[in-house]
Amino acid sequence: MFRTIEWTENGVRMIDQTRLPADEVYRTCRDYGEVAEAIRSMVIRGAPAIGVAAAMGVALGVKHSSARTVHELRAEFEIIAETVSKTRPTAVNLFWAVKRMREVFESSLRADADASEAEKIARAKARLVEEAQRILAEDIAVNEAIGRHGAPLLKDSGTILTHCNAGALATGGYGTALGVVRAAVEAGKKIHVFADETRPFLQGARLTAWELARDGIPVTLITDSMAGHFMKQGQVEAVIVGADRIASNGDVANKIGTYTLAVLARENGIPFYVAAPLSTLDMSIRSGDEIPIEERSAAEVTHLAGVPIAPEDVQVRHPAFDVTPHRYVTAIITERGIAREPYTESLKALFSTAASPASPTPRV
Numbered sequence: 001m002f003r004t005i006e007w008t009e010n011g012v013r014m015i016d017q018t019r020l021p022a023d024e025v026y027r028t029c030r031d032y033g034e035v036a037e038a039i040r041s042m043v044i045r046g047a048p049a050i051g052v053a054a055a056m057g058v059a060l061g062v063k064h065s066s067a068r069t070v071h072e073l074r075a076e077f078e079i080i081a082e083t084v085s086k087t088r089p090t091a092v093n094l095f096w097a098v099k100r101m102r103e104v105f106e107s108s109l110r111a112d113a114d115a116s117e118a119e120k121i122a123r124a125k126a127r128l129v130e131e132a133q134r135i136l137a138e139d140i141a142v143n144e145a146i147g148r149h150g151a152p153l154l155k156d157s158g159t160i161l162t163h164c165n166a167g168a169l170a171t172g173g174y175g176t177a178l179g180v181v182r183a184a185v186e187a188g189k190k191i192h193v194f195a196d197e198t199r200p201f202l203q204g205a206r207l208t209a210w211e212l213a214r215d216g217i218p219v220t221l222i223t224d225s226m227a228g229h230f231m232k233q234g235q236v237e238a239v240i241v242g243a244d245r246i247a248s249n250g251d252v253a254n255k256i257g258t259y260t261l262a263v264l265a266r267e268n269g270i271p272f273y274v275a276a277p278l279s280t281l282d283m284s285i286r287s288g289d290e291i292p293i294e295e296r297s298a299a300e301v302t303h304l305a306g307v308p309i310a311p312e313d314v315q316v317r318h319p320a321f322d323v324t325p326h327r328y329v330t331a332i333i334t335e336r337g338i339a340r341e342p343y344t345e346s347l348k349a350l351f352s353t354a355a356s357p358a359s360p361t362p363r364v
C-alpha cells in the first residue's frame with residue numbers, strides 16, 4: 001500500500017498526486033516552504049491530508065529553526081504558520097492543524113517554564129515533531145471509525161457514486177467516503193463504485209479510480225455529466241462524498257459539482273451521505289455562506305495535461321468548491337457517529353462528546 005504522507009529523517013515525504021496515475025513518484029519536502037508549495041500546487045490535496053501536511057510543515061519549520069531564544073522561536077513559528085495557512089483557503093483541516101500545533105507549542109513552553117532557553121527550544125521542537133506524527137496516526141484511526149459507522153448504511157450489494165477523491169490519497173490513509181466503501185467491502189458487501197471524473201483537476205479519474213483499482217474494489221469511471229443519467233436509471237444506491245468544511249448548520253463545502261449531485265440525488269430519491277472527520281467541522285460559522293471558496297487558475301480549466309482545450313484568452317471561472325445546503329444531506333458520517341437533521345443540534349452533540357476518536361458512539 002502506498003503512503004500518502006509520512007515524516008522521515010530527511011523531511012516530509014509524500015506521493016506526488018499531480019503525477020498519478022501515470023507515475024507513482026514520491027517527493028520529500030526538506031523545508032516548510034516546500035511543504036507549503038506542495039499544498040498550493042496540489043502535490044498533496046484532500047482536506048485531512050492537507051491538515052497532516054500543514055502540521056508536518058510547521059514541525060519541519062520549527063525543527064530547522066536556528067532561534068536562540070524563545071522570543072525568536074515564537075516569531076519564527078508565526079511566520080511558518082502564516083506561510084502554511086496561506087496555501088489554500090477552503091479546507092478547514094489546515095487551520096485546525098495549525099491551531100493544534102500552536103497549542104502544543106505554547107503548552108510546551110509553559111510546561112518548561114523553569115528550564116533554560118536552549119532546553120525549552122529543544123523540547124518544543126521535539127513535541128511538535130511528535131504532534132505532527134500523532135495527527136497523522138489519529139487521522140487514519142478516525143477514518144477507520146468513520147468506515148465502521150458508515151458501512152452499515154449501505155446495502156449488502158449495490159453501486160455507490162462518489163465525486164473527487166475522498167480516499168487514502170486525500171487523508172493520512174484509508175479515506176473518508178472511500179473509507180466507508182472499504183469498510184463495507186471488508187464486511188463482505190459487494191460494492192461497486194461509480195467515480196465521477198471530477199473536472200477540471202480530475203481527482204476522480206486520476207486518483208479515485210487508481211486507488212480503488214489497486215485495492216481490487218470494482219470501479220467504473222464516468223464523466224461528471226453522466227451522474228444524473230445513472231441515478232435516473234436506478235443504477236445508484238447512494239452518493240457518498242467527503243467534505244472540505246462543514247458549517248455548524250450542516251452545510252457542506254466540497255469539490256465543485258457536489259451540490260449538483262446532491263440535488264440530483266434528492267430528485268431521484270437517493271441518499272446523499274457526507275463522510276468527514278470532526279476536524280472538518282467549523283463550529284465557528286453558522287452556515288455555508290461563510291465558507292471561503294478557493295478560485296483556482298484558468299489554466300486548470302483551459303488545458304488538459306498541458307494541451308489547450310479552449311480558445312486562447314477565453315474568459316474562465318474556476319471555483320474549486322461549492323456548498324451543498326444541509327437540507328440535501330441525508331446524514332453526515334463522523335468518527336463519533338452519524339449526524340442527521342437538525343444538524344445544528346446533532347453536530348453540536350457529536351462535537352462535544354469527549355470520546356476518543358476511534359471509540360464507538362451511539363447514533364445522534
Ligand code: MRU
Pocket residue numbers: 045046047048091163164165166167170171175176177203241242243244254255256320
Ligand atoms: O481540491 P482538492 O482535491 O483538495 O479537493 C478535495 C475534496 O474536495 C475532497 O472531497 C475533500 O477534501 C474530502 S477528502 C477526504
